[in-house]
Amino acid sequence: DQQVKQNSPSLSVQEGRISILNCDYTNSMFDYFLWYKKYPAEGPTFLISISSIKDKNEDGRFTVFLNKSAKHLSLHIVPSQPGDSAVYFCAADPRGVSQGNLIFGKGTKLSVKP
Amino acid sequence: DSGVTQTPKHLITATGQRVTLRCSPRSGDLSVYWYQQSLDQGLQFLIQYYNGEERAKGNILERFSAQQFPDLHSELNLSSLELGDSALYFCASSESGTLSYEQYFGPGTRLTVT
Numbered sequence: 001d002q003q004v005k006q007n008s009p010s011l012s013v014q015e016g017r018i019s020i021l022n023c024d025y026t027n028s029m030f031d032y033f034l035w036y037k038k039y040p041a042e043g044p045t046f047l048i049s050i051s052s053i054k055d056k057n058e059d060g061r062f063t064v065f066l067n068k069s070a071k072h073l074s075l076h077i078v079p080s081q082p083g084d085s086a087v088y089f090c091a092a093d094p095r096g097v098s099q100g101n102l103i104f105g106k107g108t109k110l111s112v113k114p
Numbered sequence: 115d116s117g118v119t120q121t122p123k124h125l126i127t128a129t130g131q132r133v134t135l136r137c138s139p140r141s142g143d144l145s146v147y148w149y150q151q152s153l154d155q156g157l158q159f160l161i162q163y164y165n166g167e168e169r170a171k172g173n174i175l176e177r178f179s180a181q182q183f184p185d186l187h188s189e190l191n192l193s194s195l196e197l198g199d200s201a202l203y204f205c206a207s208s209e210s211g212t213l214s215y216e217q218y219f220g221p222g223t224r225l226t227v228t
Contacts, residue, residue, distance in 0.1 A: 002156075041221065043220050
């Protein structure tokens with residue numbers, strides 16, 4: 001059973017518009033969440049994270065929102081750029097259960113069209 | 115470039131065979147993680163080593179084993195290979211082994227079992 005779910009396999013947006021990638025999780029014990037970006041033929045790269053004590057974390061064009069009651073987080077990219085085209089993975093760190101290893105969603109492929 | 119190297123990049127082998135995947139962590143990183151990404155799956159955590167000792171175990175099959183050597187490089191051994199073992203295998207490293215966002219991923223080894 002998937003503990004971290006990204007229900008949209010793909011998303012296409014126009015350059016300059018907002019990209020919203022969504023992620024749901026099932027375990028209320030999860031208290032740290034991360035987003036990774038992956039280009040073809042490369043490994044995932046850490047993008048941004050959020051602790052469960054916050055509901056928002058911002059880094060430049062990237063903002064992650066966390067709704068603990070809904071067990072939902074989202075990544076907003078504003079404005080979207082063609083270089084943002086990649087697969088985005090949501091991950092949870094189950095620190096209450098283990099140390100350091102991550103539970104990943106299946107990823108959402110973002111295409112930003114010029 | 116994350117500083118994590120993985121060899122080989124591609125590997126094609128037959129069912130029933132045994133292969134070894136190699137990972138060299140970033141300089142100074144003591145912890146190594148192995149992940150498997152199968153078709154239509156997110157990254158699945160397999161196993162973590164910290165300074166030569168196994169620290170955490172995920173969904174790793176009994177046919178798979180790993181070790182971390184004194185020079186901190188790690189090897190993932192896959193034996194009695196099945197078609198379903200075809201996947202991308204990622205290695206990640208971190209300094210402390212406990213902070214998720216520290217994980218830096220290598221480019222992966224693509225294993226094809228025919």
